[in-house]
Amino acid sequence: MNRRELLAVPMQSSGAMDVQSGVARRAGVLWCTRHRAAGVGGPIADTAVVVIHPSSNFMGHYALDALAECGVDAIGMTTRYIGNEAMLLLEHCVVDIGSVVRHLRNEGYRRVVLIGNSGGGGLVALYQNQAEHPTITAPPAGGPPDLTRADLPPADGLIMLMAHPGRNIVLTEKLDPSILDETDPFRRDPALDLFNPDNGPPYSPEFLARYRAAQVARSERITQWALAQLAELKERTHGRVDDLPFVVHGTMADPRNLDLSLDPSDRAATTQWGAPDVANLIPASIGHYTSLRSWLSQWSSSLSNGNGPERLQTVKAPVHVIYGTADPGCYPGHARMLYDAVPHDNKLLTPIPGAKHYLFDQPEHKRACCRLIADWSQSLA
Template identity: 60%
Template sequence: MTSAELLGIPMPKSDRVEIYSGVARLAGKLWASRHRAASPSKTAVAIVHPSSNFLGHYLLAPLAEAGVDAIGLNTRYIANDSALIMENCVLDIGAAIAYLRDDGYDHVVLLGNSGGGGLVAMYQSQAESPTITATPAGDPPDLTAAMLPPVDGLIASMAHPGRAIVSTEWLDPAIGDESDPSQRDPALDMFDPANGPPYSAEFVARYRAGQLARSRRIRDWVRSTLDTLGPGGDLPFTVHSTVADPRFLDLSLDASDRRTGTPWGSGLAASLSPASLGHATSLRSWLSQWSVDESNCDGPWHLARTSVPVLVMYGTADQVSFPSHAAALFEAVPHGRGTLIELPGAEHYPTSDPAHIPLIVNHIVTWLEEQGLR
């Protein structure tokens, strides 16, 4: 019979107040949920995301039932990415991998789900050959001096290539005044019916250029503000309209069998919703997490520096992780042990059709066996 337990993994220390809760800071723990197989498993699959709470991830119990121990791993930024530093997420994963190794597992595999795809590639890259000595703001940690045990395999499931990459693809270029989202440039407004959908190739090209320009305006303001604040300074700020990728409304772009819209709704209301991506952030977090020019978390770049087997799975009905995202990750694998699996009809959250979950688990278990990781 399978069983579940809560793990309290010692958290790497930090001199900065990065999480509001004093109780959480004093506990000094990273929280994880381990689901054990009925028979002892020498393989652990650790499922991770920069900030999502994975204690109840939908793959945990099914993987255990298939004979593989599964760990839903959280970083210190569980359910709050407003001050998230990607480099600290790497430290947190390192602490968890060391914990699992000490607990006797012969094989540890990292599974990055959604925004975890870029993160697990970044982790393994820095575990195998560390290069990052500071955050983009010049703060610790120095990953070249960190204890980062390499894992034995990587899985990217319904994954993005990196938070900074995907947030730039979603950033609304019609916003010209960062303090007033009601002021919109109609020439760059994907929600204006005059522009589509469908969107012309010329509009999409202008739109993508406008997204990059807005990202760089925010970056320049962040840099200027940090210079004004001086060493150690930081401030919170808001980024408006962050779910505005033309692919959400025009299904001919990055074509798949997804439905129109996003998991958070459709149209401008979803883009402005406080619950959508990356609205609340700090200056230092924005550079580390969201700046496409400065973030260290570029999944394909890091994946190209790894030597372990890689499995990339994507759903053809996924509304937010598109076929090109899976292709970018798969094509970055620098050796012959990369596997790309298409999941017909699977959405970003396959719990909407539970029949997909045993298929995903079967692909994972088969791949583990093929790679000698089980």
């Protein structure tokens, strides 16, 4: 049976031209794949589930076909920032989700459920928060979009799947505080170096307290520098240039990746990108390439709007938090943060024993997870 089809969703205008791929910008289309429970050409299902990440290409997401086999229509969406994390503004991602939800509503789906996978968890929390109670009139650096004027239809439910609580939270937890010079990843304070064997693992409570405080302090230094750079840029260019790129070194230094006694689970002492000391420096891991405005929107611990637990505190929609007990990057503590933030009782917290972050080479876990998602989504009123 042919289940997969291409879905072209018209992009909402933000009132200004956002910088991304020239083709995507001019086309004004968000590309998604839809896996149909009844097959291409058949009727739509009652329920559509949308798998979401701010920048990853989820058109080929591992769960789509398995979800369709469970009786729901599964959509793997992309935002305007597909493959372009460095320019990403979370607020524009919210507008893009609104475009997809509106498109599906217009097609006749009775239920639309948002699945925030990995970095999508904080984003869908932000979306539902603004769909139900729009308050954000601009990103932290100013300019469009104004979410109080965007078309943001509320979803019928949220699923946090192997999700962390938000990009600003997770990067701060992984930011290497031993780096003394933002231009030189090898100038380090040995007393704060996670990879200095004199410090551990295991890591003492005293070291961890100093380490976590230094991580927050480094994030705030970058935030204040970015704000100052934006002000200088406006003055030097008379407002003709409103952003600049920069590099952040050391973004994969969470003590939990090496000390398994912290937030204990079934995980191995590694990361999604391999050994922690390698992942800390290589280009592939999170947050290395960004811009001034993007840092403030998605990575700043103090200014980003993407703090998932904070956003969930006012959400009325049902929420299901699903986590893998062998996930090396999203921990039981993350799942509990999201679950505890939901203010009502229409919520679930479900572990999948032995499941890793992407369920790679775990077909039984994938089937069980997709059945869980489909059954819960179809049960919503």
